Each structure stands twice: as C-alpha cells, then as structure tokens.
Amino acid sequence: AAGVIQSPRHLIKEKRETATLKCYPIPRHDTVYWYQQGPGQDPQFLISFYEKMQSDKGSIPDRFSAQQFSDYHSELNMSSLELGDSALYFCASSPSGRGYEQYFGPGTRLTVT
Amino acid sequence: AQSVAQPEDQVNVAEGNPLTVKCTYSVSGNPYLFWYVQYPNRGLQFLLKYITGDNLVKGSYGFEAEFNKSQTSFHLKKPSALVSDSALYFCAVRDPSNFGNEKLTFGTGTRLTIIP
Structure with a gap:
C-alpha cells in the first residue's frame, strides 16, 4: 500500500540558512499535518491543511511557513534556522473526517550546525 | 485543552507474558x-x-486497548509479548468537539522492552 513520502530524509544546514521539506500524502488523502519531534521527545503539532487551506495551527515558529498545493503535496519552509530546530519532522495525512487516523511518513531528520 | 499522560517511561516484560x-x-x-508505535529511526x-x-478495540499485531471513561484511561494491552514488540509507544488524543482542532496531542511515550 502507498505510504506518505517525505523528502529529503536527511538534511544538514547551517545556522541562519533556509530549508524546505516536502511531503506527498497517501493518494486520496486531502488533509496533511506537520509535526516536530525533538530528541527524546514526543511529536509536537505544527500545522495542518485541508483542501489547500490551513485548518489548524500549533506551536509553529513565525520563521516557518507551510502550504498545500493543488496536487495535495505540502511543503514546510524554514528560515533563519537555529540550533534548536534540529529535530525529526514528520508529515502525516488522512482522509477528511474527524474519525480518521493519521498516517505518518518516515520523517525528515534536520540537523542544524 | 487536551492532554495525555503516559506514567511509565519504561516497561519491561518477559517474552510470552x-x-x-x-x-x-x-x-x-x-x-x-x-x-x-515508533521503531528506531x-x-x-x-x-x-x-x-x-x-x-x-482491537488493532494491529495482536494489540488491543480498553477505553474507560470513568477512569479517563486507554491502556494498551497484548496477551503474549513478542521480542519484536520492543519499541516506543505513544498514546494520542484528539478532541473532536473543538471546532477546527485537527491536531493529535501525544503523550511522552513509553519504551517497551520485551526480554527473551
């Protein structure tokens, strides 16, 4: 079965640089979610999109922005990177409807040096 | 606000128990x-x-969980543990009555180790 695809899987950036993370949801899933998981921590919700519109927002820094495109893929743009941004970034997708579970991608490991 | 608590950071169980x-x-x-469940990397x-x-409720790999409203609990169970069950387990909650709330809120995770 098709799964959520994230690219790149690993990314190394320096402080103050920018990064773009991409997410391709499972086919026919119209809702995309972004989470950040720091070392040894639980995933923290950043932002979600339904039908290309932002549907919910969590603890996403102002330096980060995201969008969902017409083909339902999503991109998380991160600017002025800080050491504390080093984490595993997960994308998840689900069909619309509140009872559906979210299916997670393998994550992008971002290291900021 | 929604929240989840996983009171045990680590659980060790003998295989078969x-x-x-x-x-x-x-x-x-x-x-x-x-x-x-989260496996390394x-x-x-x-x-x-x-x-x-x-x-x-019954799920994948022989796992099940029991919802208890009075105790506000949702414990994960399995009758007979396998070494391959060793991993990090996260409980998560979502409040559907909160309009526009799409996020899952996770617990801090429990590391399950099955001892051969």
Whole structure:
C-alpha cells in the first residue's frame, strides 16, 4: 500500500540558512499535518491543511511557513534556522473526517550546525 | 485543552507474558484516542483507535486497548509479548468537539522492552 513520502530524509544546514521539506500524502488523502519531534521527545503539532487551506495551527515558529498545493503535496519552509530546530519532522495525512487516523511518513531528520 | 499522560517511561516484560502500557487523557468532550508505535529511526505507525462504540478495540499485531471513561484511561494491552514488540509507544488524543482542532496531542511515550 502507498505510504506518505517525505523528502529529503536527511538534511544538514547551517545556522541562519533556509530549508524546505516536502511531503506527498497517501493518494486520496486531502488533509496533511506537520509535526516536530525533538530528541527524546514526543511529536509536537505544527500545522495542518485541508483542501489547500490551513485548518489548524500549533506551536509553529513565525520563521516557518507551510502550504498545500493543488496536487495535495505540502511543503514546510524554514528560515533563519537555529540550533534548536534540529529535530525529526514528520508529515502525516488522512482522509477528511474527524474519525480518521493519521498516517505518518518516515520523517525528515534536520540537523542544524 | 487536551492532554495525555503516559506514567511509565519504561516497561519491561518477559517474552510470552501479557503486557500493558498505560495512558490517561484529558479533554473537554468525548475523546478520539489513538495508539502509535515508533521503531528506531522510523515514523509513527498506527496501531488502533477508539472513536465510539465498544470500549475494547482491537488493532494491529495482536494489540488491543480498553477505553474507560470513568477512569479517563486507554491502556494498551497484548496477551503474549513478542521480542519484536520492543519499541516506543505513544498514546494520542484528539478532541473532536473543538471546532477546527485537527491536531493529535501525544503523550511522552513509553519504551517497551520485551526480554527473551
């Protein structure tokens, strides 16, 4: 079965640089979610999109922005990177409807040096 | 606000014995509850969910969980543990009564180790 695809899987950036993370949801899933998981921590919700519109927002820094495109893929743009941004970034997708579970991608490991 | 507590950071169980991973939740309305498993350097894998209906829900790999509204708990269980069950387990909650709330709120995770 098709799964959520994230690219790149690993990314190394320096402080103050920018990064773009991409997410391709499972086919026919119209809702995309972004989470950040720091070392040894639980995933923290950043932002979600339904039908290309932002549907919910969590603890996403102002330096980060995201969008969902017409083909339902999503991109998380991160600017002025800080050491504390080093984490595993997960994308998840689900069909619309509140009872559906979210299916997670393998994550992008971002290291900021 | 919605929250989840996993009171045990680490659970060790002998292979073949039953296992329980505990989870309690707090939401303003009726909760949607989920269990996910995470293997090293991997994404979160969905195990099971409670939305409504029967309090005992069955999921993947022989896991099940019991929703207890009075105790606000959703403990994960398996009758006979396998070494391959060793992983990090996350309980998560979503409050569907909160309009526009799409996010899952996760517990801090429980590391389950099955001892051969």
